[in-house]
Amino acid sequence: MLRLAVTTDAETFERVREPLAERGIEVAHVRAKERALRVSGGAERGSVSVSASGPGEFDGFDVGLVYPTRLMEGAVVAERLGVPWVNGRDAVVTSRNKAGVLAALDAAGLPTPRTAMVSNPVDESVVVDAVSGFSYPVIVKPNSATRGVGVATASDLDSLLGVVDYLNLIHDYRATGDKSYLVQEFLPDARDYRAMVVDGGYAGAVRRELDADALAAGRWKHNVHRGATARGVDLDPEARDLAERAADTLGIDYLGVDLLATDDRLVVNETNARPTVDVATKYEPDFYDRLAALIRRTADESNRANGV
Incomplete structure (x- = not known):
């Protein structure tokens, strides 16, 4: 054994x-x-x-x-x-570097949200130029954090620069290793999926959703560790294929691929090479057979x- x-x-x-x-x-x-x-x-x-x-x-x-x-x-x-x-x-x-992942996927022709990376320290004018083509609101997120930590929305340029001021304070500490962050287009009505890929093949997915009370309170992050619920879903062939192509592009055998889907778009938002495993009923029947084989x-x- x-x-x-x-x-x-x-x-x-x-x-x-x-x-x-x-x-x-x-x-x-x-x-x-x-x-x-x-x-x-x-x-x-x-x-x-x-x-x-x-x-x-x-x-x-x-x-x-x-x-x-x-x-x-x-x-x-x-x-x-x-x-x-x-x-x-x-x-x-590789997976932890959100900007690096999106750059690799974009270069391979895979759809991703419009994203700019900012590497501190920079002048305020650099931030302004970086978001000149974006529509508000935008997402601001640390490049290396997980579980939705530090992710915020900015509704206009002033609020964006306020978030950046906070990041500048954090990044001033010498112990802060990664001093980069992302500014990303916000897809407010997107459905949030985590697809699992095992040894190159789609192995199941969950949809992460907030309950009605959370939505009414203005919450929007779909991270399970932030209170969202993950329920098993059967992704369509296009979404399955996109998850598999993302894992193949990155060369990672066992990968969680986060997909955002709107009525007219399907994009890879992030990936996770240390994915949390959900209950078996939310995956394909052969999930554990394939994981054991890998x-x-x-x-x-x-x-x-x-x-x-």
């Missing part, structure tokens, strides 16, 4: 554990953040040292699902595990490369 390391949140871990066990893959959670990790022994090789990581904690794994979200901690955890990843560091870094192939390819 293969042993799979899962560093994603408890929700995903609990959902994948039993279905993958039924397919001969033992799943164990590896905590990669908000803890102490041994980096080096501080003694002669082979000697025993006191460690913040439990003995054998990282031993016995054959493959990992997705690289840890925090890259600094991830480097230590990945070294300790010493396994191939279904989605490795490169896949996570996990096994990742382990097998690594073994062949290492002559095992």
Whole structure:
């Protein structure tokens, strides 16, 4: 039986554990953040040292699902595990860069929202020029954040510059690694979908929706972590194809693709190489068969490369 390391949140871990066990893959959670990790022994090789990581904690794994979200901690955890990843560091870094994803998809001829990236620090005039062709309201979002963190709308130039002032304050801190943000066209009536692609093929989708009370209160973000509800849907062939083409363009085997659909447009809004797994009934019947096959192939390819 293969042993799979899962560093994603408890929700995903609990959902994948039993279905993958039924397919001969033992799943164990590896905590990669908000803890102490041994980096080096501080003694002669082979000697025993006191460690913040439990003995054998990282031993016995054959493959990992997705690289840890925090890259600094991830480097230590990945070294300790010493396994191939279904989605490795490169896949996570690629998907996290929203502007880079949209640029790659646009270059490949895939439809995306009109978007400009601003790299701080810049003069106010640069921001004004960047949005000169946009209609208000617009979306302003950090380039690297997830779960809708820091995403705002601006109804006119003054409110946009007010949001930018706030970003400038945040970006002044030297510890802020990514100092870029996006200004993007707002599609207020768009339907919001998360399509899952596994090993190049569409594997199911959910539609993310706010309830009537949230909409009446003026809320518009459809992130599940912000209170939206995700229900399983059957996407049409055009949307399925677009999700598959996005994953192929980025070269990522296991990918959540966020689609926005209006009456006359279908666009890729973002991607996620560390997608939360929903309940199995919201995906295609063979979702876990295909995921298990991808996990096994990742382990097998690594073994062949290492002559095992």
